[in-house]
Amino acid sequence: MLPPAVRMRDGREFGTTRRRGRRAGTTSLVVHLNVVDVTDLDVPSREVGVVTGKSVGPAVTRNRVKRRLRHLVADRLDTLPMGTRLVVRALPPSATRSFDDLGRDLDRAIDKATRTGARA
RNA sequence: CGAGUCGGUCGGACGGUCGCGUGAGGUGGUCCGCCACCUCCCGAGGAAGGUCCGGACUCCGAAGAGCAGGGUGGUGGGCAACGCCCACCCACGGUGACGUGCGGGACAGUGCCACAGAGAACAGACCGCCAGCGGCCCUGGCGCCCACGGGCGGCAGGGUGCGGGCAAGGCUGAAACGGUGGUGUAAGAGACCACCAGCGCCCCGGGUGACCGGGACGGCUAGGUAAACCCCACCCGGAGCAAGACCAAGAGGCCCCCGUCACGGCGGGGGCUGCGCCGGUGCCCGAGGACUGCUCGUCCGAGCCGGCGGGUAGGUCGCCAGAGCCCACCGGCAACGGUGGGCCUAGACAGAUGGCCGUCCGGGGCUCGCGCCCCGACAGAAUCCGGCCUACAGACCGGCUCGUCCG
RNA sequence: GCUCCCGUAGCCCAACCGGCAGAGGCAGACGGCUUAAACCCGUCCCAGUGUGGGUUCGAACCCCACCGGGAGCA
Numbered sequence: 001m002l003p004p005a006v007r008m009r010d011g012r013e014f015g016t017t018r019r020r021g022r023r024a025g026t027t028s029l030v031v032h033l034n035v036v037d038v039t040d041l042d043v044p045s046r047e048v049g050v051v052t053g054k055s056v057g058p059a060v061t062r063n064r065v066k067r068r069l070r071h072l073v074a075d076r077l078d079t080l081p082m083g084t085r086l087v088v089r090a091l092p093p094s095a096t097r098s099f100d101d102l103g104r105d106l107d108r109a110i111d112k113a114t115r116t117g118a119r120a
Numbered sequence: 121c122g123a124g125u126c127g128g129u130c131g132g133a134c135g136g137u138c139g140c141g142u143g144a145g146g147u148g149g150u151c152c153g154c155c156a157c158c159u160c161c162c163g164a165g166g167a168a169g170g171u172c173c174g175g176a177c178u179c180c181g182a183a184g185a186g187c188a189g190g191g192u193g194g195u196g197g198g199c200a201a202c203g204c205c206c207a208c209c210c211a212c213g214g215u216g217a218c219g220u221g222c223g224g225g226a227c228a229g230u231g232c233c234a235c236a237g238a239g240a241a242c243a244g245a246c247c248g249c250c251a252g253c254g255g256c257c258c259u260g261g262c263g264c265c266c267a268c269g270g271g272c273g274g275c276a277g278g279g280u281g282c283g284g285g286c287a288a289g290g291c292u293g294a295a296a297c298g299g300u301g302g303u304g305u306a307a308g309a310g311a312c313c314a315c316c317a318g319c320g321c322c323c324c325g326g327g328u329g330a331c332c333g334g335g336a337c338g339g340c341u342a343g344g345u346a347a348a349c350c351c352c353a354c355c356c357g358g359a360g361c362a363a364g365a366c367c368a369a370g371a372g373g374c375c376c377c378c379g380u381c382a383c384g385g386c387g388g389g390g391g392c393u394g395c396g397c398c399g400g401u402g403c404c405c406g407a408g409g410a411c412u413g414c415u416c417g418u419c420c421g422a423g424c425c426g427g428c429g430g431g432u433a434g435g436u437c438g439c440c441a442g443a444g445c446c447c448a449c450c451g452g453c454a455a456c457g458g459u460g461g462g463c464c465u466a467g468a469c470a471g472a473u474g475g476c477c478g479u480c481c482g483g484g485g486c487u488c489g490c491g492c493c494c495c496g497a498c499a500g501a502a503u504c505c506g507g508c509c510u511a512c513a514g515a516c517c518g519g520c521u522c523g524u525c526c527g
Numbered sequence: 528g529c530u531c532c533c534g535u536a537g538c539c540c541a542a543c544c545g546g547c548a549g550a551g552g553c554a555g556a557c558g559g560c561u562u563a564a565a566c567c568c569g570u571c572c573c574a575g576u577g578u579g580g581g582u583u584c585g586a587a588c589c590c591c592a593c594c595g596g597g598a599g600c601a
Contacts, residue, residue, distance in 0.1 A: 002140080009470055011433065049470065059169095059500050064474090067140095071475045074139075099475070 002070045006077065008049030008087070017049070017085040024112035026105040028094040029069070033113040034085040046080055048073050051089040061095045065102075069094075072103050076110070086110075 008014060021034030050069050052062045069088050080086065094102060 004140085007470075009433095011470075014470075051470085060498095063500060067474050071139080074475095 002048060002074050006046050006048050008047040008085070013047065013085065014049055014051070014087060017087045018089075021085065021087065022113040022116055024109045024116065025091075026109055028091055028097050028102060028105045029109060030089045030091065031106070031109040031113055032087040032089070033110065035081060036083045036085060046077060046082060046084045046086075048077075048084075048086045048088070051087060053090070055092050056090050057092070057095045062090075065090050065094050068099055068102055069106070072099075072106050076106070080110075 008017075017034045018032045021032035023030060023032050025031065048070075050066050050073070052066045052069075054062075056062050056065055069090060073086070073088060088106070094105075097105065
């Protein structure tokens with residue numbers, strides 16, 4: 001699971017990341033990636049949040065998807081630069097995706113968001 | 121053995137590895153609020169679900185009275201309480217075990233009962249049945265008269281008319297004011313009689329009671345609907361953990377204390393309250409408000425109403441040991457209660473309880489087989505309990521009933 | 528946590544207090560008008576009232592339980 005320090009727990013942080021961040025997605029999920037200037041922060045940090053809406057399914061399904069996504073993001077934390085603000089939003093097809101498929105989707109989405117961000 | 125019925129239990133197991141949450145202990149750091157790391161304990165359900173009831177708890181005024189409103193509805197018991205549970209009664213269904221039932225009251229009153237039908241709620245009279253009366257018509261036979269064409273009289277039958285008697289039979293309908301047989305009569309009718317069904321009332325016996333069994337008498341018959349209004353009995357104050365309590369901050373307002381002063385103020389401290397602007401209205405003749413709809417009664421009372429704008433991520437507690445769970449014995453048909461012993465069992469707040477792998481278990485598919493592959497029901501705590509209802513792969517245990525065969 | 532509303536034809540929506548099992552419009556099909564079409568006119572087609580059960584002689588309507596959709600309050 002995600003260690004407590006990198007959990008995004010502030011509603012406003014979710015809002016700014018989803019508004020300002022680079023967006024990229026697959027059929028099963030969408031990521032919003034925003035890298036803030038490290039010098040603006042008291043302590044260099046990364047924050048990650050996961051959003052699983054009601055369209056994904058009932059509570060059991062939502063929880064399973066959310067837990068899988070948090071595990072997947074935790075494994076990739078080291079590849080993200082300091083100052084990263086990442087929101088992963090699950091879409092309905094994620095309910096039937098396997099763990100490995102979700103991992104590939106996440107990699108592709110993060111990769112796309114990073115490349116468009118670098119170009120801009 | 122087959123078919124069925126009722127009740128109960130479980131609802132994947134074990135291990136490895138990487139993680140997360142609460143708590144305990146330890147080490148280190150610290151701005152003393154806490155943070156990081158290590159070890160250990162514990163970490164979703166029988167429905168956690170729907171939110172249909174009942175409570176605990178908290179605040180609202182101490183939790184008032186009457187009305188209104190809502191709920192429940194056989195009897196007795198259980199329970200903190202209930203619309204829940206148990207036992208029994210009654211009705212219906214089933215060969216049976218058993219199941220189902222909002223199961224009080226229709227002589228307190230009101231409403232409704234379409235269509236059809238003669239008639240639908242103090243019954244009614246269409247067809248029909250019956251005798252009587254009056255005239256006319258038709259038919260039959262009898263008597264008399266005759267000019268032989270017929271005419272008159274009275275009788276019987278039929279038709280028609282009038283005022284009556286009757287309600288058996290017919291038809292309609294979900295339902296038509298008892299059923300069958302007989303006596304009786306002009307025809308008939310509970311008008312009367314026997315039996316049956318049903319109603320009321322009384323007596324005896326049984327039961328705490330709903331009610332059951334038996335007997336006597338009466339009047340001869342009473343429609344249905346209250347999940348229509350209603351009546352009766354009993355119960356219900358409202359809101360809900362975003363309840364609510366404490367701590368910190370808070371522009372402005374009010375009050376108190378101290379200092380100073382040119383007596384207008386200014387500065388500091390403390391307490392209560394809690395955003396600003398505009399308009400209307402009220403302030404000893406009282407606006408408005410509380411007791412949650414109304415009235416009474418009681419109380420508060422200097423603000424109240426409308427519009428516009430602004431603000432709305434603080435922390436801690438509440439927050440988990442409880443009408444708790446398990447075992448034994450005793451009482452009780454049972455629900456349940458009592459006594460003794462043992463156990464500690466989630467408390468998050470962008471919200472932990474997980475990801476991956478292996479072995480086994482169960483199910484399915486392929487295969488002669490070894491084996492291989494796939495799948496693991498319904499579903500995720502949010503203040504906490506007791507129920508109800510709904511969803512659910514499969515496995516296990518027990519009671520009972522019916523049928524067949526064997527002994 | 529709590530409160531309320533809705534569900535009728537492919538779509539929008541009636542049915543008054545329970546009474547022939549259901550009105551109308553759009554859409555669709557056919558015919559007429561037209562050179563052809565639109566408009567217009569006529570005819571037809573389309574429902575068993577979200578699901579299951581109950582009360583009643585009789586239910587879209589009343590009662591109960593579910594299913595689905597929506598709104599509001601703290």
